[in-house]
Amino acid sequence: MTFSIVGRDPRTGDLGVAVASKFLAVGALVPFVQGGVGAVATQSYVNTTFGPEGLRRLAAGLDPQQVSAQFQAEDPDIGQRQFGLVSASGHSATFTGPGCHDWAGGFAGPDVAIQGNILTGEEVVTVMREAWEAGTGLPLPRRLLSALVAGDRAGGDRRGRQSAALLCAGPGRGYGGLTDDWVNLRADDHADPCAELARLLDLHDLLFTRPAHTRPFTAAELDWLRALLRRQGYAQTLPAGAWDEQTEAAAWALYGTENLEERWVAGGQVDPVALAYLQGRYPG
Template identity: 85%
Template sequence: MTFSIVGRDPRTGDLGVAVASKFLAVGALVPFVQGGVGAVATQSYVNPTFGPLGLQRLAAGQRPQEIAAQFQAEDPGIAQRQFGLVSASGHSATFTGPGCHAWAGGHAAPDVAIQGNILTGPGVVAAMREAWEAGAGLPLPRRLLSALVAGDRAGGDRRGRQSAALLCAGPGRGYGGLTDDWVNLRADDHESPCAELSRLLDLHDLLFTRPESTRPLTPAELGWLRALLVRGGYAPALPEGNWDEQTEAAAWAMYGTENLEERWVPGGEVDPVALAYLQARHPG
């Protein structure tokens, strides 16, 4: 009742799952990811224990194929199950039970497992595979989402659309660099869930991606920023001239209010992406 892709970025070690379905809040049941360990998608009459159990076994050093065999041996309902696993070392496995609703099937290769059931046909998995292979240079969330969108455009779930989710983890990728949990986005009930997931990922990248480059504020930009800080109530007044501690404290407070703290740069430097966003929101 779902199509998903489990993937690993061999350059960074990032791991993730992207999934879509004609099913309410598919992200609550299908994707499981643990940084430095692996990722699991469990679907089709979901056995949700496969997620935490699969990660536990991956953490213990078992390979996906071994875990897949264990699931088949242990679960009496395995004929209607489907799942995919990718380990932190890039080993993968996908399984489709013979009782899954047609069309059902998958593809596994190093760093990726793709699977789907109740699909419009095998072209869905083929399109996802092609998009995954073509997106080798993309950050993992973008690469997974491009494959999911390709599957959706190829027909996706033959019952229609309802929800989608994207879950990724990577070393120090999370908020403030304090956790591996990175992207956790869901469209739980939406007429175009993959498109909505794309919009949410754009917003996530704006607010939570750390600066790729920085530069000093120009005198004109510094004047604009000080005026904005005073107008917004972050300081009663600010001096003219070079960057100072009072301006820095007010600017930091504003960045926190705007949810831009991940893009904060101290000392009178600026992330051009954050600056463009603030200028668009606060012209004048």
């Protein structure tokens, strides 16, 4: 009762799943991702063991087609199941049991598996595939989301909308660079869950994307920042002139309070994205 896309970025090795459904909190049941191993979407009368077990078998060296064959042989209710798998090497598989509610089906190709059931029609999978193929060059979360939105606009789940989720992992992409777990966003009960997921991804990118470009503060920007730090209570007084340790300590505290620590740059450098956000939040 869901449509999903499982994908891999061949440039970076990032892996992920995007999913939407007329089902409460679909992100709690369908997507499973492990950096360096693979990604799984399990849906339609969900066998929740397929997620962790699929990742375990991929990690043990099986390819997605072998995992799919094993699931089909082992699950007595396989006729009602649907799932997609993509490995860290980019191999893929999708399966739709004959007992899944119409329209049901999928597509698997290099780096991607797309599947859905109770859809308005086959065109949902078709436009998702087209959006995926057109999204080459996008970061994986954006590419997956663009395909999900395309499927939603084509009709998606014929029962309507309720929830959506995006789960991605990539080498060292997690918070602080200490984990591969990267994007984990859910709209559990929403009138337009794909649009809400897009809003959440924008916010995630603002707060948790590391700087792509940095530059020194200008003199005017440094004056503005010091005035802000004093006004917000991070320092009572700050010296004028060049960047100094006192300004750095106060600015680091500001960034931490604003949840911008992933965009922090020491030594008087600044990420223009973080600066624009702060200037918009604290004008004057």
